[in-house]
Every structure is written in C-alpha cells, then in structure tokens.
Amino acid sequence: xxxxxxxxxxxxxxxxxxxxxxxxxxxxxxxxxxxxxxxxxxxxxxxxxxxxxxxxxxxxxxxxxxxxxxxxxxxxxxxxxxxxxxxxxxxxx
Numbered sequence: 001x002x003x004x005x006x007x008x009x010x011x012x013x014x015x016x017x018x019x020x021x022x023x024x025x026x027x028x029x030x031x032x033x034x035x036x037x038x039x040x041x042x043x044x045x046x047x048x049x050x051x052x053x054x055x056x057x058x059x060x061x062x063x064x065x066x067x068x069x070x071x072x073x074x075x076x077x078x079x080x081x082x083x084x085x086x087x088x089x090x091x092x093x
Contacts, residue, residue, distance in 0.1 A: 001035055004062075013073035014066045021061055026054045032063055042067055048078055 005018040021027060021035070029049045037044040046068045054061035068074040 001039055003039075012077055013069045014077070015069075017063075017065050017067065019063045019065070021063060022059055023061065024059055026052055026061055032065075036065060036067070040067060046071065046074060048074070 001019055001021050003017055003019045007016045009016060017036075019036075021032070027035075029052070032049055032052065033044045033047050036042075036047050048066045048068070049063065050066065051064040052061055053064075066078075068077075
C-alpha cells in the first residue's frame, strides 16, 4: 500500500487519505481496513472506507478513506449502516 495524499481535518477530528494498492482483483473492505490499520498503527474501528476504485484492466486500485482520532467523533459524523429486516407479510391476507 502506498499513501498518495494525507489531509488533516482538525475540526472533524479525522484525517482523510488517498492510497493505492496493487492487485489483480478489487480487495474487500475488511482486507483494506486490516492493511490500513497495520500500516498506520491505528484501530480498525476508527477507519472508514469511503471508496475503492479500480479501472478495468489495471492492477492498481485507489482507496479513499478516513481515520478518526476517537470513537466519539466517528459516531458523530458517520452514519451507522443498519441491515433492513426481511419484508414481513401483510396482515389480514
């Protein structure tokens, strides 16, 4: 992994990054988070992957991600993804 750009956002208590990773396939968010956590020495819970972009035919993908300084600012600025419950059958049918 090669970090191309790092921008601190002090008011939001986070740093914004753009990085590249070599590979034939687009990596999963979990794999990318683990690699970022190892490289930066931060907890994977404070890392939010925004986008993984790979152009067709290239062996390099670009990753946009945020690293928050504390869990409170993460909760304040990021939405929590909730899985939708299975559709329930209509009552009285």
